[in-house]
Structure formats: C-alpha cells, structure tokens
Amino acid sequence: MAVLNRALPRSHSRNKAEASIVTIRPGSILLIAAVVIVIIGLLQIIQTSQATTRTFEIQKLEQQKLQLGAEVRELEAQVAGLSSLPRIRAESQRLGLARPQSIEAVNVNVGVPDESVDRLPSRFAAGAVQLQEAETDSPWWRDVIGLLPFN
Amino acid sequence: MARRTNRSWRLFLLITMLAVASGAVVLRLVQVQVLDHDHYKAQAADEHLEEVVVRAPRGAILDRNGYPLATSVEAFDVYIDPRSWKDDVTALRSASVVAPLLGRDAGELITSTRAQTEGVYAAARSVPAAVGLKLLDEEPSGVSVVDTSKRFYPEGDLASVLLGFLGRDQTGLAGIESDFDLELGGQPGLLYFERDAVGNPLPFGRRVADKPVPGGDVQLTIDRYIQRLVEEKLDAEIQRHEASGGTILVMDPFTGEVLALASRPSFQLSKLNFDDPGQADLFRNRAVTDVYSPGSVMKTITMSMAIDLGLVSPGTTYFDSGEALVEGGESIKNWDFSAHGTTTMTQVLQYSLNTGAVWVSRQVGADRFYDYMARFGFGTKTDIGLGGEPDGLIRTNQEDSWYPVDLATNSFGQGISVTPLQMVTAVSSLVNGGLLMRPYVVKELNGPDGQRVFDPVAVRRTVSEETSQTLVQMMNAVVDGMPDHPAQVAGYHIGGKSGTTTFEDRPYSIASFIGFAPVEQPRFVMLVKIDEPKDDPLGGRVSAPIFGALAPQILSYLGARPDDAALVEGN
Numbered sequence: 068m069a070v071l072n073r074a075l076p077r078s079h080s081r082n083k084a085e086a087s088i089v090t091i092r093p094g095s096i097l098l099i100a101a102v103v104i105v106i107i108g109l110l111q112i113i114q115t116s117q118a119t120t121r122t123f124e125i126q127k128l129e130q131q132k133l134q135l136g137a138e139v140r141e142l143e144a145q146v147a148g149l150s151s152l153p154r155i156r157a158e159s160q161r162l163g164l165a166r167p168q169s170i171e172a173v174n175v176n177v178g179v180p181d182e183s184v185d186r187l188p189s190r191f192a193a194g195a196v197q198l199q200e201a202e203t204d205s206p207w208w209r210d211v212i213g214l215l216p217f218n
Numbered sequence: 219m220a221r222r223t224n225r226s227w228r229l230f231l232l233i234t235m236l237a238v239a240s241g242a243v244v245l246r247l248v249q250v251q252v253l254d255h256d257h258y259k260a261q262a263a264d265e266h267l268e269e270v271v272v273r274a275p276r277g278a279i280l281d282r283n284g285y286p287l288a289t290s291v292e293a294f295d296v297y298i299d300p301r302s303w304k305d306d307v308t309a310l311r312s313a314s315v316v317a318p319l320l321g322r323d324a325g326e327l328i329t330s331t332r333a334q335t336e337g338v339y340a341a342a343r344s345v346p347a348a349v350g351l352k353l354l355d356e357e358p359s360g361v362s363v364v365d366t367s368k369r370f371y372p373e374g375d376l377a378s379v380l381l382g383f384l385g386r387d388q389t390g391l392a393g394i395e396s397d398f399d400l401e402l403g404g405q406p407g408l409l410y411f412e413r414d415a416v417g418n419p420l421p422f423g424r425r426v427a428d429k430p431v432p433g434g435d436v437q438l439t440i441d442r443y444i445q446r447l448v449e450e451k452l453d454a455e456i457q458r459h460e461a462s463g464g465t466i467l468v469m470d471p472f473t474g475e476v477l478a479l480a481s482r483p484s485f486q487l488s489k490l491n492f493d494d495p496g497q498a499d500l501f502r503n504r505a506v507t508d509v510y511s512p513g514s515v516m517k518t519i520t521m522s523m524a525i526d527l528g529l530v531s532p533g534t535t536y537f538d539s540g541e542a543l544v545e546g547g548e549s550i551k552n553w554d555f556s557a558h559g560t561t562t563m564t565q566v567l568q569y570s571l572n573t574g575a576v577w578v579s580r581q582v583g584a585d586r587f588y589d590y591m592a593r594f595g596f597g598t599k600t601d602i603g604l605g606g607e608p609d610g611l612i613r614t615n616q617e618d619s620w621y622p623v624d625l626a627t628n629s630f631g632q633g634i635s636v637t638p639l640q641m642v643t644a645v646s647s648l649v650n651g652g653l654l655m656r657p658y659v660v661k662e663l664n665g666p667d668g669q670r671v672f673d674p675v676a677v678r679r680t681v682s683e684e685t686s687q688t689l690v691q692m693m694n695a696v697v698d699g700m701p702d703h704p705a706q707v708a709g710y711h712i713g714g715k716s717g718t719t720t721f722e723d724r725p726y727s728i729a730s731f732i733g734f735a736p737v738e739q740p741r742f743v744m745l746v747k748i749d750e751p752k753d754d755p756l757g758g759r760v761s762a763p764i765f766g767a768l769a770p771q772i773l774s775y776l777g778a779r780p781d782d783a784a785l786v787e788g789n
Contacts, residue, residue, distance in 0.1 A: 130354055133351075133354070133365055134351055136292065136365075137292035137347040137350075137351065137365070138347075140275075140290070140291050140292045140347075140367075141291060141292065141347060143289070143291075144289060144291045144370050144372070147285070147286045147289055147370070147372035148372045150285060150372070151285075151372040151373050151374075152373060152376075152442060152443065152446050153373070153374055170709075170770070170774055170780075172709065172779060172780040174779070
C-alpha cells in the first residue's frame with residue numbers, strides 16, 4: 068500500500084508535463100525552424116556577397132597598384148632617358164652650344180686679410196673682441212715692470 | 219546440434235570478413251588522410267591551383283654619380299592555357315583580342331598554343347606595360363598576364379662589354395649582369411590562383427602569392443662622361459688607323475677605382491642576336507680577359523726595380539753600343555737600331571732603349587727581377603671581381619723552360635703576357651707612392667639586405683715612396699722632356715711611356731701608351747692600346763696622341779687646375 072501511496076504524485080506530475088507539451092504546437096516549431104534557417108541562409112548569402120565584393124575590390128586595387136607601379140617605373144625610365152648624355156648632347160646642339168676650342172684657367176690670388184680684421188661673424192666676434200680688450204687692458208704693475216731696464 | 223554449430227561458424231566467418239573489410243577501409247583512410255596527407259593535398263592543389271613564377275624586378279646598374287646605365291621598366295609576360303582554347307569559339311574570341319596586341323596572327327597564335335602539350339604556352343615575354351595592362355583589363359579567356367621587368371639602357375650602348383646582357387630568362391649571361399646576377403636579380407616569387415575545370419582562373423577565386431624580392435642596385439666606379447669620351451675616341455681612332463681593335467682603361471691610381479673601361483671589338487646592346495654564333499666572340503671584356511705583351515711600357519717597371527734597390531739613379535749612365543749580348547749568344551738591339559753612347563737612365567726611358575733595359579735588368583738580377591714582377595702583380599689575377607680574368611703568363615727563373623734571354627726580353631716587355639688591367643694597376647703603384655691598389659669597378663651594392671660599400675684596398679707595397687716620386691719625375695721627362703711629344707697637354711705636366719709590341723709571325727704591332735696627369739697629384743692613369751694599326755706601328759705615334767687628346771678633357775671634367783693658369787691679384 069505504501070508503494071501505491073507514493074505512486075500517486077508521480078502520475079500527477081506526468082500529467083502536468085503532458086499538458087505543457089501539448090501547449091507547444093508543431094506548426095510553431097516548424098515556423099521557428101524555418102525562420103532560423105532563413106536567417107542563417109541570409110547571413111551566409113550576405114557574408115558570401117560581402118566576401119565577393121571585397122575580393123573584387125582587392126583585385127581592382129591590386130590592378131590599380133600594378134598600373135601605378137608601371138607608370139612610376141615608366142616615369143623613372145623617362146627621367147633616366149632625359150638625363151642621359153645623348154639627350155643632353157642633342158639638346159645642346161639644338162640650342163647651338165659647342166665645345167670650347169681652348170680652355171683658359173685663371174687663378175685669383177686673394178690677399179690674406181689683415182690680422183686685426185675680425186674674420187669671425189659678428190655674433191661670434193663680440194666675445195673675441197671683449198677677450199682682446201681684456202688682454203690689452205693690462206694691470207698698472209705690469210706697466211711698471213715693463214719700464215724697468217732689465218726687460 | 220550440428221546444424222546450430224554450422225550456423226554459428228558461418229556467422230563468425232561473416233563477422234570476421236566484415237571486420238577485416240572495415241579494418242582495411244580504416245587503414246586505407248589512415249594512409250590517405252594521415253600518412254600520405256601532404257602528397258594528396260599537393261595533388262589536389264595541383265589540380266585546383268595554377269602556379270606561375272613571378273620574376274623579381276631587376277636592380278639597376280648605376281654609374282659612380284648615380285646615373286643609370288641599365289635599369290628596368292615594367293613589362294608583362296603573357297601565357298595562354300591550351301586547355302581553355304580547345305573550344306574553337308572561345309579560342310577565336312580570345313585570340314582576336316590577344317593577337318593584335320602582341321602583333322601576331324590570331325590563327326597562328328591558336329595553332330602555337332594548341333601545339334603546347336604540357337603546361338601553359340608563353341605567348342610573349344616582356345611586352346610593354348601598356349599592352350599588359352590592356353590585356354589585364356580585357357581578361358580574355360585562358361590568358362594570364364604576369365608582371366615582370368625589361369632592361370632599358372638610357373645611355374644606349376655605352377659600356378656594353380662591361381655591363382653585359384641578360385638571357386631570355388632574364389638571367390645575366392655576361393659582364394656585370396652575370397657577375398652580380400644574384401645581387402641584381404633578387405628572388406622570384408610564386409603566384410597561385412584557383413582555376414576551373416578547363417584551366418581558366420576563377421574570377422574571385424583564391425589567389426596566393428609569394429611576393430618576389432626585388433633585386434638591388436649596383437653602383438659602379440665608372441663615370442659615364444669619361445666612359446663616353448673614351449669610347450667615342452677609341453671608335454674613331456680604330457677606324458682611322460684601320461685597327462682590329464683596342465682598349466682604353468682609365469683608373470684612379472690612389473684608390474684603384476676604374477673610371478672608364480672600353481675595349482673593341484664589342485657588341486651593341488641594341489643589336490644583340492643570340493642566334494648569331496659570330497657575336498659570341500664580341501662578348502669578352504678584353505681589357506680584363508685578354509693578355510698581350512706590353513712592350514716598352516714595361517721599362518718603367520724594370521727601371522723602378524733598380525732605383526728601389528739603390529742600384530741606379532736617374533743620372534746613372536751606361537754605354538749604349540746599340541746592341542746588348544745576352545748569355546747564350548743572343549743579341550738584342552734597340553727598336554730603331556740606334557746607338558746613343560753614354561746614356562743616362564732617364565734617357566733610357568726617353569729614347570726607349572732596349573739595350574738600356576737589358577743593362578738595368580742585369581744589375582737587378584733574375585731573382586730580384588721576378589720577385590719584383592710578382593710584387594707588381596704580374597702572373598696573378600687582380601681580383602677585380604669580373605669573370606674571365608686570367609693570371610697572365612710569365613716564365614720565371616724558377617722554371618726549367620726559362621733561359622737568360624727571357625730576363626733580357628722581359629725587361630722591355632717582350633716574352634711576357636699581361637692584361638691591360640694588370641698593366642694599369644702596376645703603373646698606378648708607380649705614381650701613387652708605391653702601393654699596389656686592388657682595382658675595382660663596383661662601388662656600392664644597395665639591396666634589400668642593406669648597403670655594401672667597397673673601399674679601396676692596398677694589396678702590398680711595390681716600391682718605396684721615394685722610388686715612386688723618382689719614377690714620376692722620370693716619366694714626366696719622357697713626355698714633357700721630349701720636344702713635341704704627342705701626349706703633351708697645354709697647361710698640365712704629364713708623365714707616361716709608350717710601348718710597341720711586334721710579332722715574328724704577324725705583320726702588325728700592338729701600339730700602346732700609358733700615362734698619368736697631372737704629375738703633381740695624379741688624378742688618373744690611362745692606358746691606350748691599339749691593336750694592329752695599319753698605318754703606323756709605333757705606340758708613340760698612334761696611342762700617345764690619343765692620350766694627348768683625351769687627357770685635357772678628363773682633367774677639365776675632374777676639375778684639375780692647370781699649372782700655368784693666369785694669376786690675378788685680388789683683395
């Protein structure tokens with residue numbers, strides 16, 4: 068009997084569970100599943116589409132980079148061609164230039180500046196002048212010693 | 219009972235067979251998926267991915283001031299996959315786009331492509347950038363366009379034998395292009411792209427690339443201006459003297475830098491023809507690879523030995539009877555069969571007396587003579603770094619085949635073979651204070667790994683500084699001390715020595731002159747060598763005037779001040 072008494076609440080709870088299952092309809096489950104599938108599908112399409120767009124953009128940019136690189140190298144070659152000796156010679160001929168028949172060199176012998184003339188720029192010379200003044204302004208006792216005959 | 223036993227046995231057999239079969243399948247899967255994984259992965263990649271080698275942009279070859287002598291411009295290689303051109307309609311549609319751009323006939327292009335049994339067909343290599351970019355835009359079926367580079371020479375054919383050239387595979391085959399191929403060439407890259415069943419690249423398929431590493435620039439010691447001066451003059455003089463060839467080499471004696479290097483015959487970069495076997499002989503850089511007997515130019519070396527040993531001085535005299543008898547009964551005469559009587563050492567050089575050179579070599583002795591020859595670098599490569607350099611030929615008294623007459627003939631540059639480069643290097647040591655400098659043509663390498671700068675290298679001392687100064691004065695006396703010497707240059711003091719090499723079995727000579735300027739502080743040493751001039755055999759009359767014509771232009775360009783410049787007093 069004791070066993071029977073314990074079994075009663077179990078059957079009661081099973082009934083409750085059965086009642087809750089019955090409340091979710093199969094149509095709803097299918098609908099949810101369909102929505103989830105559609106969302107996943109859409110996400111995948113969006114992702115693939117974005118990847119394809121990016122790949123296309125990358126390829127276009129790569130091609131643009133290639134084209135710009137080619138143009139840069141062409142320009143470098145043009146610069147090299149324009150600075151070449153044959154071109155310089157052609158241009159000099161076009162301008163009517165000719166080689167000198169003789170070259171005369173002239174050495175310009177510039178005289179050495181007087182020692183008293185400051186050769187430093189003024190901003191540096193100021194200090195030097197002060198130093199020179201300080202040196203010329205000798206103390207009185209040195210002048211006295213200078214007057215002595217043994218000098 | 220027996221029936222039940224029989225049934226269980228059959229069941230056991232079936233289970234065992236199934237187990238063995240399952241085991242075999244599992245083992246095979248392990249083999250395919252684990253053990254041979256890389257092999258099958260590679261096979262799959264090979265099936266789905268097309269692999270194309272992308273050439274690295276090749277570095278430039280620059281002159282000493284950075285002006286390009288050889289550089290690369292963008293170009294494209296065009297490949298066609300024959301599998302995608304199996305269908306006539308596709309092939310015709312693509313060929314009608316590609317063929318006009320490549321300057322080919324559409325039908326011929328289809329035939330050539332279909333004849334390719336394996337891999338892709340290289341329809342064109344190094345097509346101009348404009349063509350390649352147009353093809354990239356059009357994207358014709360089965361056609362892949364790979365960017366690469368093409369050699370461009372802004373200075374035209376200047377220094378062609380030194381620069382060398384590339385093969386069809388863009389590998390250096392001669393000259394600097396070959397000797398510095400690793401540095402210039404860089405590392406090629408690999409481009410993989412996914413393809414469809416017939417080999418067409420998938421428009422948005424996976425593209426994997428190992429990017430190529432660009433090649434580095436090679437900066438030479440060559441000065442393009444001096445090089446052009448020298449080449450133009452050499453061409454004109456070879457034509458004027460109806461010579462078979464010639465060499466002019468200009469070097470800075472204090473550093474060993476080669477400022478200009480021209481040799482003829484040579485090839486034109488603009489007219490290269492690999493199918494012409496006759497052109498192969500023109501690819502040598504003769505200033506480096508070919509040997510010749512230097513003739514009387516060698517007397518300066520012989521004289522320096524005796525002065526260095528203190529055996530003679532410029533004023534030392536000997537009696538020139540016009541003939542020198544050598545041990546073994548051989549007789550050596552002066553080149554003009556003259557006899558000058560009592561003659562100084564300076565006059566030996568001025569009048570280029572063979573008997574004087576023989577007398578000096580006797581004073582030096584064979585042992586010391588060949589020891590000095592080795593010190594001057596004769597018989598050894600200069601290690602300039604260019605391919606094909608020989609040691610030269612010199613027979614010393616240590617060899618059984620040597621005779622005393624060899625010492626006599628070697629003293630005035632006969633019976634010995636040296637390269638023009640060796641000769642210039644040796645004479646440079648006479649005028650730079652007595653140091654043998656290692657010649658070099660490459661100044662800097664600028665690559666992805668950084669910059670490598672080549673500094674001057676003093677190999678060894680050849681003679682003392684005093685000897686060097688004495689020789690400078692004696693060689694100056696050879697040019698400025700002789701009236702109307704054709705190597706004289708107004709306003710500058712010049713030193714030099716001519717040489718004429720004659721042959722018993724050949725009617726024509728080699729006429730050479732080696733000189734330097736200015737004497738006070740030499741800026742360059744220049745060797746002029748004309749092979750087999752038809753109108754005059756003498757170096758003093760053929761090559762010395764060439765030096766005399768080139769020297770003032772080079773000195774002016776280098777900014778060397780003339781000695782007799784007008785003096786203006788100023789404040």
